[in-house]
Amino acid sequence: MSELSKKQQIVSASDLLFYNQGYAATSFADIAEAVQISRGNFYYHFKSKDSILDAVISLRLANSHKLLRDWESHSPAATERIGCFINRLLVKQTDIIRYGCPVATLNTELAKLNHPAKTTASMLSTVFRTWLRRQFCLLGEKSSADLLAMHLLSRSQGAATIANTFGEQKLLQQEVQLMHDWLYTYIKFPAENTATPSLA
């Protein structure tokens, strides 16, 4: 027996396949082959394909929380933590160029399918939004923390999108640099930004 239970194996294999191929394009046959079980046997572990999706979203939520906790424990300063968020694009650059941002692509796919789980899936984005907002709060930007969080989230997702579209590593690296510059500039002159945050 392997270390993970078969159910966990199914979830993590589906996690990867949903990211690489998309949810709708991933069939039970694909997952069955990946975890080496017969196709008809899924319904012992999961009652439907949708319930696998739910499990995958739960797994991703847990992984996201773990990631954020890691950043918090490794970086005492909020600025540095936000830097970790930006650098995530570089750490995952190979995957991002090939498959895009895992959070964004799942959200857009489920939105188009009008899938019941789309609300739950958007929680994946909300987790980062909330976390970033808290970091900006720690920097003293209470009134515009959410705006700043969304701005950074927006830019990171845009960078992932164009990197995926054009397949150019350099584009991703350029945008990451610009986000760091923006953060640095912002931290440097917090006084100017309290009234109307000049994110430009």
Place this chain on the structure above:
Amino acid sequence: MSELSKKQQIVSASDLLFYNQGYAATSFADIAEAVQISRGNFYYHFKSKDSILDAVISLRLANSHKLLRDWESHSPAATERIGCFINRLLVKQTDIIRYGCPVATLNTELAKLNHPAKTTASMLSTVFRTWLRRQFCLLGEKSSADLLAMHLLSRSQGAATIANTFGEQKLLQQEVQLMHDWLYTYIKFPAENTATPSLA
């Protein structure tokens, strides 16, 4: 008979359905119902589903070129033209919130499917990239025109993505405002940006 040929009707109906539901999730049955023909009859007009996709991409390319020509003829100044590009997000905000950016979502879907047409589809983004680059060239930024173009493209796609994810109109409007601010700031101090463009 209607004004458009049946073949054109199929293409424009597919264009809309591919945007609203995604390419893979749109079946011949869906298109057949939309244009009121029988399902088995497609192969008189198109030899495969992929060839419909090719036709849709061609249509979108033509529409994009037309859009860019319109902006050029209505706005003599390059700054104003770039402003038109940014405002496109507001003009299409209802659709964008529901279905995301038509260009980006098609690209990411085809990338995941590893579809043969993904290269052709990325031309849709390239058209805007090239056009924006030319506008920045007209502003005297020859050396960093492509970087500026990609930066703006990235931010617009990011804004579309988060608007689609969170379904919040305000987010889109905020990001649009920030892009205008960025453009304004950039135009105001072109001298500072010639060496190292401070997009932050």
Place this chain on the structure above:
DNA sequence: AGCTATATAAGACATTTGTCCTATCGCTAA
């Protein structure tokens, strides 16, 4: 009217899909 080319309908076809059922395997506890 009759002929021809274009256009459309209707359905067959194999394949794949998600779902569900049943039989069997292998382990553990009595």
Place this chain on the structure above:
DNA sequence: TTAGCGATAGGACAAATGTCTTATATAGCT
């Protein structure tokens, strides 16, 4: 050893999909 139960295999099933074939309708021309 045997009974019981969790786990798995294998296949049945209807529905849907892309594809292809054949027959019919329609319009224009002679």
